[in-house]
Amino acid sequence: EEGPIPEVKSQEVLIRVHAAGVNPVDTYIRSGTYARLPNLPYTPGADCAGVIERVGSEVTKFKVGDRVFTLKTVTGTYAEYCVARSDSVFPLPSSISFEEGSALGTPYFTAYRALVIK
Numbered sequence: 001e002e003g004p005i006p007e008v009k010s011q012e013v014l015i016r017v018h019a020a021g022v023n024p025v026d027t028y029i030r031s032g033t034y035a036r037l038p039n040l041p042y043t044p045g046a047d048c049a050g051v052i053e054r055v056g057s058e059v060t061k062f063k064v065g066d067r068v069f070t071l072k073t074v075t076g077t078y079a080e081y082c083v084a085r086s087d088s089v090f091p092l093p094s095s096i097s098f099e100e101g102s103a104l105g106t107p108y109f110t111a112y113r114a115l116v117i118k
Contacts, residue, residue: 006075006083013062013086014054015070018098020077021047023106043076049092049101050082059086067092071105 008014026044028034049069052062062068072088075081092101 003079005081008054008056008083010056010058011086012056012074012083013052013059013068013089015048015050015068015073015082015084015089016053017048017077017080017082018050019048019102020045021049021071021102021104021106023047023071043079043082045077045079045082046073047071047102047105048073048077048082049098049104052089053081056086061086062089067094067098067101069101069104071109077102 006014023046025034026046029038029044047070049067052064052066052068055062055064068089069092070084070089072084074083074085090105092098092104096104
């Protein structure tokens with residue numbers, strides 16, 4: 001179903017999704033077994049990689065055209081566009097594909113928390 005392109009707030013970015021990842025929480029929500037169910041209508045997905053299409057007025061870390069990945073979004077990633085807070089978005093090097101980038105966030109930060117933060 002076609003929908004409008006989401007608007008961004010001052011600290012958010014609009015990402016054109018090139019690849020969306022699937023993390024365990026996505027599967028729990030879809031199966032109805034997650035502790036908190038989303039309000040409907042709902043677009044699933046939290047992980048993606050893509051290109052910045054628009055930046056909020058207070059965003060200084062990114063510009064239009066930057067390759068990025070994220071694992072925490074305001075709107076779902078199973079769409080052509082998604083919105084994320086700029087502090088939840090990370091640069092995606094050109095040596096990493098969008099498909100790899102969409103699967104990077106959840107395992108990377110899980111390992112980082114386990115090994116570094118403990």
